[in-house]
Each structure stands twice: as C-alpha cells, then as structure tokens.
Amino acid sequence: MKPYIREQKQFGLDTIPEDTCFEAGYLVTVNAGWRSIRPVVAADKCIGCGQCYLYCPDGVISLQDGKAVIDYDFCKGCGICEKICRPGAIGMEAERK
Amino acid sequence: MTKKFLSGDEAFAEGVRLARPEVISAYPITPQTIVVERLSEMVEDTSLDAEFIHVESEHSALSCAIGASAAGVRTFTATSSQGLLYMAEGLVYASGGRFPIVMMNANRSTALPWNIYGDQRDSLALLDTGWIQAYAENAQEALDLALMSYYIAEHRDVSTPFMVNLDGFILTHTYEEVEVPEQAQADAFLPHYETDNCFDFDNPKNMAFSAGPDTNYLFKYKEHAAMLRAVPVIREAEEKFAAVFGRQYPGLIDTYRTEDAEIILITLGTIAGLAREVADSLRAQGTKAGVVRLRYLRPFPGKELAQAVKSASALAVLEKDISFGAAGTVYTNVTSALQANGVTAPVYNFIGGLGGRNISRADIEAVFAKTASGTQQVNFIGIEVENA
Numbered sequence: 400m401k402p403y404i405r406e407q408k409q410f411g412l413d414t415i416p417e418d419t420c421f422e423a424g425y426l427v428t429v430n431a432g433w434r435s436i437r438p439v440v441a442a443d444k445c446i447g448c449g450q451c452y453l454y455c456p457d458g459v460i461s462l463q464d465g466k467a468v469i470d471y472d473f474c475k476g477c478g479i480c481e482k483i484c485r486p487g488a489i490g491m492e493a494e495r496k
Numbered sequence: 497m498t499k500k501f502l503s504g505d506e507a508f509a510e511g512v513r514l515a516r517p518e519v520i521s522a523y524p525i526t527p528q529t530i531v532v533e534r535l536s537e538m539v540e541d542t543s544l545d546a547e548f549i550h551v552e553s554e555h556s557a558l559s560c561a562i563g564a565s566a567a568g569v570r571t572f573t574a575t576s577s578q579g580l581l582y583m584a585e586g587l588v589y590a591s592g593g594r595f596p597i598v599m600m601n602a603n604r605s606t607a608l609p610w611n612i613y614g615d616q617r618d619s620l621a622l623l624d625t626g627w628i629q630a631y632a633e634n635a636q637e638a639l640d641l642a643l644m645s646y647y648i649a650e651h652r653d654v655s656t657p658f659m660v661n662l663d664g665f666i667l668t669h670t671y672e673e674v675e676v677p678e679q680a681q682a683d684a685f686l687p688h689y690e691t692d693n694c695f696d697f698d699n700p701k702n703m704a705f706s707a708g709p710d711t712n713y714l715f716k717y718k719e720h721a722a723m724l725r726a727v728p729v730i731r732e733a734e735e736k737f738a739a740v741f742g743r744q745y746p747g748l749i750d751t752y753r754t755e756d757a758e759i760i761l762i763t764l765g766t767i768a769g770l771a772r773e774v775a776d777s778l779r780a781q782g783t784k785a786g787v788v789r790l791r792y793l794r795p796f797p798g799k800e801l802a803q804a805v806k807s808a809s810a811l812a813v814l815e816k817d818i819s820f821g822a823a824g825t826v827y828t829n830v831t832s833a834l835q836a837n838g839v840t841a842p843v844y845n846f847i848g849g850l851g852g853r854n855i856s857r858a859d860i861e862a863v864f865a866k867t868a869s870g871t872q873q874v875n876f877i878g879i880e881v882e883n884a
Contacts, residue, residue, distance in 0.1 A: 415714050417722075418594035418655060418693045419707070423700045428708050 404429070404472050434476030436491040440467045444488035451480035451489060497681070502674045504667035507635035508574075508600050508660070509534035510674070511642025513544045514682035515598075518569035521549040521560035526612045527664040528576040528602040535572070554579035558586035558597075565595035566703055568694030570646065573597065576664060577604035577618045584622060590657045591626025591719060593704045594693060596649035597657040598642070599627075603765065603816070604664040605851045613852020614664030615816035616765065620793075620825040626719050628658040628726055629793045631764045633750075635674045638662050640743060643677075643686055647733040650689050653725040663766040663816075665852065677741055685740040723795050730792065748797035750789040751804045753779065757786025759868050760805050762830055763814040764790040767848075767855055771814070774860040785864055790826065798833030805834070808841050812867040814860070816849035823874045842870065848877035 405424040447465035459470040460480060467480075467489070481489045502510065509531045512520075520539070522532040538544035547564075551557045554575050561571040575583060580601055590597050601619050605611040619629060628649065632638040641660045649658035662668050695703060707715055731747055738744040752772045754760055759778075761771050768789035775785035788804050790797065805811055811834075815826040822828060827845035834843065846863045848855045859877050866875065872882060 410711050410714070412714050412717065415711055415718070417718060419592060419702075419704050419715065420594075420693045421702050421705065423702050425702065432708065 429472050431475055434474065435494055436476050436478065437471060437474065437494055438469055438476070438478065438480050438489045439492050440469065441488045441490070442466050444486050446486050446488070448485070450483045450485070454479050454483045497678060498676050500674055500676050501671055502635055502676075503530065503669050503671050504632070504635045504638045504662045505530035505602070505669065506534055507639040507674045508642050508662065509538070510676050511639035512572050512598075512600075513538050514677060514679060515572075515643055515646045515686055516544075516570065516682075517546050517572040517598075519547045519549065519561065519564035519571045520573065521551050521557045521564070521571070522573050523551055523554050523557045523575070523579060525554070525576045525579040525602075527604060527614070527668040528574050528579070528600065530668065531574050531600055531602075554582040555586060558583040558590065558599075561597045561599075562586060562590050562593065562595055565590070565597050566593070566694055568689075568691055570650070570689040571595075571597050572599070574600040574602075576602035577606055577612075580618045580622065581606065584625065587622060587625035587627060587657075589704065592715070594655040594719070594722070595657060596646070596655055596689075598645045598649055599657065599659045600642070601659050601661050602664045602668045603661050609851075611851040612664075614666055615850045615852065616661070616663075617817050617850070619659060619661050620815075620817045623793060623825060623829075626656065626723070627794065628654075628656055628723065629661065630658070630791055631661045631793065632667060633766055633768055633789060635667065635670075635672050636743075637745075638667065639674055639676065640737065640741070640745070643682060644733045644737055644745075646689075647686055647736070648726060648729050650691070651726075651729045651733075654722055654729050655691075655693065656719070656722050656726060661765070666766045681740055685737060726795050746791070747800065748790070748792040748795070749800050749804060750791055752787040752789070754786035754788060754804050754807070756784055756807055758784040758807070758809050759812070759864055760786045760788060760808040761812045761814055761860070761863060761867070762788045762790065762801070762805070762826075764793070764826060765816070767814065767816075767860075770855070770857060771860055774857060774864065778861075778864055783864070783868070793826070793829065796829055796833060798837055801830065802834055802837030802839050805839060805841070810867045810870070811841050811843040812846055812863050813843060814846045814848060814855075814863055816847075818847045818850070818874075818876075827874075844871050845874045846877055847874065853878070
C-alpha cells in the first residue's frame with residue numbers, strides 16, 4: 400500500500416513539474432486548507448452503523464473494529480457526519496492551530 | 497506528392513490525415529464542418545486509423561481531446577465561432593495541462609446578430625487562453641500548418657496546444673491546387689508522439705491537479721516560458737519542413753516589400769494577398785508601400801515585427817475584429833510590441849470584414865491613403881464617422 404500523502408516538499412520553479420502531471424500522493428494543501436471545525440467520534444457512543452461512512456461526501460470515514468474513524472488529512476469539516484449520526488456519537492469541535 | 501484541387505477545409509483534413517492522430521473528437525459547425533466530414537470519411541474508408549468520437553457539443557469535443565491526450569495519444573479537434581466560445585473552459589484546461597492538442601478553427605463572426613460568415617472575433621477573443629495561434633493564408637499553408645502544428649505543439653520544449661485559424665469561407669470553402677505529400681514524407685517529418693504527461697497504470701500519477709496560491713504562479717510562469725520557447729521551435733519546424741517537403745515558411749511573420757517601405761500595412765489571414773497587390777500598384781505610382789502578414793499571434797512576434805517595420809513613417813493594422821470600447825485586439829498587441837521595441841511611427845487601426853463583409857481593393861487603397869495622411873486611431877471601414 401502506497402502512502403496516501405507524501406511529505407510535502409518545498410516546491411520551487413526548478414522542482415515543480417513542467418506540466419500538471421506528477422507522482423501521486425502530494426496534496427496541494429492537506430484537507431484543502433479550509434476546515435474550521437472537525438468531527439470527533441465518541442467511541443463509547445458509536446454503534447458502527449456506517450451511516451457516516453455512507454454519507455461522507457469526501458469518503459474519509461472508515462469503520463475500524465466496529466467504530467467510525469476519520470481521516471483528517473482529507474476531511475473538509477462539512478459536518479454531514481454529525482447531522483446523520485443518530486446516536487449522537489459525532490460532535491464538531493473548533494480547529495485550533 | 498500528388499496535386500489535388502482542394503478547399504481549405506479539405507486541405508487541412510489531408511494534413512491531419514498525414515499527421516496520424518489516434519483520436520479525433522468534433523462537433524460540426526459551419527464553416528468548419530467539411531474538415532471533420534472528410535476526416536470521418538477517412539476513418540470510415542480506413543485511410544486514417546483513428547478513433548473518431550462523435551460528441552454532443554464542442555465543450556465535450558475538447559474535453560474528449562483532453563482525455564485522449566492525457567492517455568498519451570495524438571489528438572485533433574476542430575470548431576468555429578460559437579463552438580470555440582463554448583469550448584472556452586476547456587481551452588485553459590488543455591493549455592494548463594500542457595496537452596499538445598491541435599485544433600483547426602474556422603474564423604467566423606460571433607453572435608448577435610447571428611451570422612455564419614468569416615471574421616476573426618472568435619479566436620482573438622480567446623488569445624489569452626494559452627494556445628499557440630497561427631493564421632493561414634491559403635490552402636497549402638493550411639495543410640502544411642496541420643503537420644507543423646503537431647511538431648511544434650508536441651516538442652518537449654513547448655508542450656502547448658495549437659490552434660490553426662482559417663478564414664471562414666474565404667479560405668475554408670474556396671478551392672485551389674494543393675500539393676499533398678506522401679505519407680512517408682510526413683512520417684519523416686513528424687515523429688510518433690511520445691510523452692510522460694499521461695496516465696500510467698504501473699506508475700500512478702496525479703493528472704491535471706490543483707495548485708494553491710503557494711505554487712500556482714510557478715505553473716503559470718512555466719506556461720509563459722514554454723510559449724516563448726515555441727519561437728525557436730517554430731523556426732526549427734520550418735527548417736525541417738523545408739528539408740523534407742521543399743517549402744520554406746518565413747517564421748512568425750511574412751513580410752512583403754517592407755525593406756524600404758514608408759507605409760506598411762500589418763494584417764493577418766487571407767486578406768494579405770489583396771493587400772500585397774495594392775502595395776504593388778501603389779509602388780507603381782511612386783508610394784513605397786509594404787505589407788506584413790502576422791502568421792502567429794501567440795507567441796507574439798514583437799521583435800520580428802519591430803525589425804520589419806523600422807523604415808516606415810506610418811503603419812496600419814487591418815483586422816476583422818474589434819474589442820468594443822478599446823480597439824482591435826491585433827492593433828493593441830501590435831502597438832504594445834512596437835512601443836516596447838522603440839518604434840515611434842504612428843499606427844492606425846482599420847476594422848473591416850466583420851460578419852463576412854467584403855474588404856475591397858478600394859478599401860485597402862483607402863487604408864494606405866489614410867495611413868499616409870494621418871487619421872483617427874480606430875477606423876471602421878465603410879463607416880465615415882469621427883470616433884470619440
């Protein structure tokens with residue numbers, strides 16, 4: 400399995416590709432740089448129903464050991480998972496840098 | 497080599513056939529239709545081994561060509577006027593992705609009022625989309641540009657899409673004798689397209705990605721630099737073309753009796769032929785007249801143009817285009833380049849041929865006369881009014 404994201408290099412005129420075609424795995428900006436709130440899963444409340452997995456528009460939620468797990472490198476913080484979570488296991492928390 | 501009696505569209509189709517594109521996607525529009533009709537017939541009769549994709553719109557035609565180019569094959573599309581404008585979104589995807597697609601555009605007026613006849617407002621409105629733009633004068637040059645455009649576009653120093661413009665009807669639909677090269681000659685001139693800018697299942701890549709504010713400008717600079725590198729590649733292509741086919745093209749501009757000319761008319765496309773005839777007759781009457789035909793508008797031949805017009809005391813730019821509220825776009829480009837290169841002679845703009853209106857010999861004589869005597873900055877041929 401290849402890494403989803405490679406370590407971001409400092410790109411300059413000599414190191415960017417000539418065309419918009421490059422080795423996969425370099426994100427331009429992790430989570431597109433605009434996430435202001437992030438979903439946080441309370442594992443004790445999560446029943447593993449998979450609704451958040453089905454509804455996530457970015458496909459960043461997976462189920463591991465029967466619990467929802469979020470990939471924060473790709474999550475844009477839209478909050479749909481929180482809205483769809485009937486047991487109330489997902490809450491949105493402010494991003495702090 | 498065989499001689500055939502062909503229209504501009506047909507000659508271009510012959511050139512594309514000889515270039516062996518593997519994917520053609522197009523949507524018909526007057527006056528481009530014949531070029532894609534001929535190509536689809538060639539695919540049908542197997543004289544051209546290509547996938548011909550009939551799409552539902554010009555937006556899809558160019559999108560298809562981009563996808564095929566991203567799969568690593570030589571591609572062709574063609575359009576005109578409203579179709580080109582409908583492709584506009586895809587034009588910047590193709591140039592930004594550095595996909596060396598070749599497109600033939602039949603220069604035609606833009607709506608409204610609706611009109612199918614030739615002028616250059618369609619391609620000139622899209623001069624800033626990062627495509628190389630060439631303008632053919634006759635059917636032979638159209639065929640030859642079909643071959644040279646692939647050589648230039650696909651060159652590793654360039655990797656930039658190429659739009660070849662043919663004046664609608666005046667060139668696309670008029671017939672003349674054209675030398676059609678043999679396939680072996682074309683193959684000797686144009687190598688098979690090889691690129692790394694394509695999908696690779698064994699070595700996955702990001703294709704046509706996004707780039708944020710930290711790197712985006714670097715990609716835009718590279719597009720600019722690649723377009724400038726096209727200048728020597730155009731020269732190289734024309735030298736190689738001359739060696740294989742025996743026809744030498746004059747580079748970015750085509751000059752006629754400019755060496756000692758006092759009044760020079762700068763224009764593009766088919767009208768250059770009549771302009772040269774008028775220059776000859778003016779010279780017979782004692783006026784030192786000359787003509788420059790711009791063969792390329794991107795990359796723009798600023799230095800070449802300034803060098804060609806240095807003897808002139810007054811200059812005219814004749815074009816089938818107007819950028820409302822400013823001047824003709826060719827004029828704006830010309831005056832900017834001349835000023836940057838130290839040419840101080842006055843330059844007057846003449847707008848003619850809009851919506852296919854004929855530009856007559858008398859019109860061009862009047863252009864030379866007004867340029868010699870001095871006139872307002874922007875002049876509409878056939879409309880004698882003072883502009884603000």
